[in-house]
Amino acid sequence: MLASITSACLLGIDGHAVRVEVHITSGLPGFTIVGLPDAACREARDRVRAAVTNSGFDFPNRKITVNLAPSSLRKAGSGLDLAVAVGVLVASDQVPGAGIDDLAFFGELGLDGSLRSVRGMVSLVDASPVADVVVPAAAYAEATVYGRHQVRCARRLVEVVEALRGDEPWPDPPKPGAPVPPIGPVVARDLADVRGQAAARSALEVAAAGGHHLLMVGPPGAGKTMLASRLPGLLPPLGVDEALAVARIRSAVGETLGIGELSTTPPFRAPHHTASPVALTGGGSGLLRPGEVSRASHGVLFLDEMGEFAPAVLDALRQPLEDGVIRITRAQAAATFPARFLLVGAMNPCPCGEAGPEGCTCSDGERSRYRRRLSGPLVDRFDLRVDVQRPSPDELLRGEPGESSAEVAARVREARARAAARGVVCNSRIPRRRLDELCPVTPETELVLEGALAGGRLSARGLDRVRRVSRTLADLEGHDGPADVGHVRMALILRAQPLVAA
Amino acid sequence: MDLPDEAYLAAMAAVPGVGPATLRDELSVRSPEEAWGVLRGRPGAPPDVAELWGRHEAAGVLVVGRGHPDYPNALRDDPEPPAVLFCRGDLAALDRRRVGVVGTRRGSRYGLDVASRLGERLGVAGVAVVSGLALGVDGAVHRGLLRTGGAPPVGVVGSGLDVVYPGGHRDLWRQVGEEGLLLSEMPLGVRPTRWSFPARNRIIAGLSEVVVVVESAQKGGSLYTADEALARDLPLFAVPGPITSKAAKGTNRLIADGAMPLCSVDDVLLALGLSSPVGSATPVPEPGGVSGRVLDAAAHESVTLQTLVDRSGLTLPEVAAAIDDLCRTGWLAESAGRYERTTPR
Numbered sequence: 001m002l003a004s005i006t007s008a009c010l011l012g013i014d015g016h017a018v019r020v021e022v023h024i025t026s027g028l029p030g031f032t033i034v035g036l037p038d039a040a041c042r043e044a045r046d047r048v049r050a051a052v053t054n055s056g057f058d059f060p061n062r063k064i065t066v067n068l069a070p071s072s073l074r075k076a077g078s079g080l081d082l083a084v085a086v087g088v089l090v091a092s093d094q095v096p097g098a099g100i101d102d103l104a105f106f107g108e109l110g111l112d113g114s115l116r117s118v119r120g121m122v123s124l125v126d127a128s129p130v131a132d133v134v135v136p137a138a139a140y141a142e143a144t145v146y147g148r149h150q151v152r153c154a155r156r157l158v159e160v161v162e163a164l165r166g167d168e169p170w171p172d173p174p175k176p177g178a179p180v181p182p183i184g185p186v187v188a189r190d191l192a193d194v195r196g197q198a199a200a201r202s203a204l205e206v207a208a209a210g211g212h213h214l215l216m217v218g219p220p221g222a223g224k225t226m227l228a229s230r231l232p233g234l235l236p237p238l239g240v241d242e243a244l245a246v247a248r249i250r251s252a253v254g255e256t257l258g259i260g261e262l263s264t265t266p267p268f269r270a271p272h273h274t275a276s277p278v279a280l281t282g283g284g285s286g287l288l289r290p291g292e293v294s295r296a297s298h299g300v301l302f303l304d305e306m307g308e309f310a311p312a313v314l315d316a317l318r319q320p321l322e323d324g325v326i327r328i329t330r331a332q333a334a335a336t337f338p339a340r341f342l343l344v345g346a347m348n349p350c351p352c353g354e355a356g357p358e359g360c361t362c363s364d365g366e367r368s369r370y371r372r373r374l375s376g377p378l379v380d381r382f383d384l385r386v387d388v389q390r391p392s393p394d395e396l397l398r399g400e401p402g403e404s405s406a407e408v409a410a411r412v413r414e415a416r417a418r419a420a421a422r423g424v425v426c427n428s429r430i431p432r433r434r435l436d437e438l439c440p441v442t443p444e445t446e447l448v449l450e451g452a453l454a455g456g457r458l459s460a461r462g463l464d465r466v467r468r469v470s471r472t473l474a475d476l477e478g479h480d481g482p483a484d485v486g487h488v489r490m491a492l493i494l495r496a497q498p499l500v501a502a
Numbered sequence: 503m504d505l506p507d508e509a510y511l512a513a514m515a516a517v518p519g520v521g522p523a524t525l526r527d528e529l530s531v532r533s534p535e536e537a538w539g540v541l542r543g544r545p546g547a548p549p550d551v552a553e554l555w556g557r558h559e560a561a562g563v564l565v566v567g568r569g570h571p572d573y574p575n576a577l578r579d580d581p582e583p584p585a586v587l588f589c590r591g592d593l594a595a596l597d598r599r600r601v602g603v604v605g606t607r608r609g610s611r612y613g614l615d616v617a618s619r620l621g622e623r624l625g626v627a628g629v630a631v632v633s634g635l636a637l638g639v640d641g642a643v644h645r646g647l648l649r650t651g652g653a654p655p656v657g658v659v660g661s662g663l664d665v666v667y668p669g670g671h672r673d674l675w676r677q678v679g680e681e682g683l684l685l686s687e688m689p690l691g692v693r694p695t696r697w698s699f700p701a702r703n704r705i706i707a708g709l710s711e712v713v714v715v716v717e718s719a720q721k722g723g724s725l726y727t728a729d730e731a732l733a734r735d736l737p738l739f740a741v742p743g744p745i746t747s748k749a750a751k752g753t754n755r756l757i758a759d760g761a762m763p764l765c766s767v768d769d770v771l772l773a774l775g776l777s778s779p780v781g782s783a784t785p786v787p788e789p790g791g792v793s794g795r796v797l798d799a800a801a802h803e804s805v806t807l808q809t810l811v812d813r814s815g816l817t818l819p820e821v822a823a824a825i826d827d828l829c830r831t832g833w834l835a836e837s838a839g840r841y842e843r844t845t846p847r
Contacts, residue, residue, distance in 0.1 A: 198818050199807045217839060349838070364607060364637065387806040387839040451830045486819050493807060493822040496839040 003090035007083035010120035012335030015127030022087030027063035035068030055113035078108035122251035195399035208234035209415035210472030211426035218388030224346035237264035267299030296341040415475035509555035510534035511586035525585035591683035595654035602710030605639025611842035613717035621646025654682030660698035718752030
């Protein structure tokens with residue numbers, strides 16, 4: 001007796017359709033799973049046996065062979081449990097086989113027959129070749145993200161079987177509960193809380209408007225983290241495609257999504273500086289998991305205390321910064337994850353933190369070692385580099401509150417709309433071949449750039465970046481023509497070299 | 503095989519723990535070859551004198567003992583003359599008028615600017631500059647001098663001539679050896695030690711007619727050079743700096759203790775009895791308007807962009823434009839994200 005059930009398994013962040021074939025025959029009683037299952041997948045045997053029995057069905061005391069096709073694909077995780085259990089019940093005639101081909105089953109089983117969600121439900125359902133899917137109730141929100149499938153959900157194996165037998169209707173989906181939790185550890189707060197800091201505020205606005213990477217250097221307590229945590233509030237909400245991509249990644253790393261509207265808040269990720277290279281880039285043996293760069297995709301990756309990250313970890317960022325994707329290659333598998341993030345770095349000017357000729361107690365060696373932790377090519381990728389100083393007590397106590405996030409965000413939206421009208425997502429991604437068309441140099445601005453190049457304030461590599469930032473500055477002022485001298489000068493100032501010694 | 507006296511001097515100088523004083527004492531009672539016989543048993547002494555000597559000859563390093571005809575005249579009557587000197591370059595550089603210029607390794611923009619101008623001025627006047635090839639002021643003064651090509655630099659170092667220290671000055675080191683004179687008390691291959699820098703400083707003072715300390719912290723190594731200059735009754739100048747600046751603490755203290763303040767680069771030439779060869783250039787008028795306000799806001803410290811905005815009361819774009827103007831005209835210089843006032847040339 002044979003049954004064939006549709007399901008899917010996760011590799012990286014993508015789902016792959018899998019057929020679970022169950023064959024029950026006479027012979028020495030046994031239960032084998034073949035078709036490249038990993039350990040968690042092979043343990044389905046014990047979970048399925050207990051769940052079937054504890055749900056009040058008979059577990060056939062015969063020889064059961066489960067094949068996971070295509071057998072060349074490695075299957076990881078416990079998401080195939082439900083499909084295996086349904087297959088066993090169909091093959092042993094406890095559930096009618098008619099119409100079973102039009103359904104796909106996803107989910108992990110508990111020993112008591114309860115259904116549990118697994119990582120990557122968004123992608124698993126997306127990979128389903130059939131339109132009707134059965135998922136655990138806990139995964140309902142994720143299963144409905146794409147909205148292309150008829151999603152049925154259940155809390156227990158019994159409910160699935162009763163619905164398949166036609167004894168009971170499919171249970172109702174869970175009601176929308178608590179609001180969608182914000183992504184990441186730092187909740188977007190208002191820019192109005194930041195007093196003074198005109199230069200840093202300006203850099204933050206430009207970063208949001210043009211997607212330019214930002215490096216803030218300053219002593220402890222200057223407000224670098226405070227500024228960075230305001231960035232998500234300035235970014236425009238995600239578009240549908242971006243929101244879907246974000247939901248896919250969040251689901252694949254095992255975050256629970258809220259029921260109802262798709263979250264359009266850009267992610268904000270702030271990994272600690274002890275992060276390993278793999279934690280940042282993604283990977284891991286066997287199943288490839290997305291790392292922080294992918295989880296920050298379409299949002300902000302904030303590296304606080306950047307000087308404390310291992311240099312190897314930081315240099316691993318260079319390729320994704322350039323390409324917008326990260327390619328993970330292991331002996332067992334390879335995957336490409338999105339990694340299009342806005343990088344915000346914060347660091348102290350030196351190990352003791354008190355920059356400047358006064359106050360610093362670091363030796364030359366310590367300072368140069370600290371600086372070397374950020375490689376030249378990485379520093380070069382920051383279009384915006386600002387020195388953040390501690391605000392004066394006067395400013396803290398009596399300073400006017402600054403502009404609110406809403407005001408700045410409105411200008412950012414406006415500027416992004418101007419960039420979009422030219423066919424670019426944001427100005428930092430203006431391709432080189434379109435630079436002369438979109439960021440033209442006028443005779444006046446050429447003089448300024450020439451002066452900066454001659455005076456050593458600007459490198460040849462920095463030139464293109466300054467042109468893009470000038471474009472963003474012009475856009476923020478609602479200025480569609482070529483960037484003028486003022487914009488170029490601002491762009492130059494916002495790209496000071498805060499770390500390289502004289 | 504017959505080896506010259508200098509071969510034994512080189513071997514003795516390579517023995518760890520044997521400093522200039524020990525060498526002088528030994529050589530006052532024995533010939534170099536006999537003295538070597540006494541010291542050769544010390545731990546770490548070079549095993550093969552001939553091999554060491556061969557290396558110096560192959561490297562083209564001139565070795566002069568106190569009896570050698572090329573031994574610098576300036577050091578013959580020194581209270582603590584080096585027993586042996588290792589030279590690369592042209593010893594004729596020492597026949598010129600000589601000024602020692604030293605200072606902190608971590609100079610402010612202002613200090614480096616003064617050092618560099620001093621180097622240029624002395625170069626134009628044809629005065630050789632003796633310095634220690636360290637980071638900061640030492641490097642700046644020699645670079646300034648080399649720009650003019652008017653006089654040879656004299657570098658006195660604390661390690662063997664093939665042991666470049668600091669590594670960042672490899673090019674300068676080579677250039678000084680080619681266009682001027684590189685001197686050391688240490689044979690090839692000897693690494694610098696803590697005491698080799700103060701010892702080197704006495705040679706700088708010994709070779710100079712006037713010593714200028716550009717910037718020095720409270721306990722800076724440059725103060726050793728100042729002490730050595732005083733011990734030799736040399737005119738000693740210190741460049742005054744802001745009393746709030748760490749880098750100027752030592753130099754300001756020197757002035758308080760009686761060193762002459764260097765009020766103009768030309769003061770050094772006057773001390774040498776040289777009249778100023780070119781009339782001092784008319785000062786460039788200070789910029790006014792917005793640029794003037796930003797320049798005033800910079801005062802004479804190293805400040806950040808935010809400080810300039812706060813102090814000047816101008817908007818960020820206005821300050822950005824002014825900084826660009828001032829950097830281009832030479833009124834401001836940027837380093838490590840900070841801005842500092844300079845004087846346009």
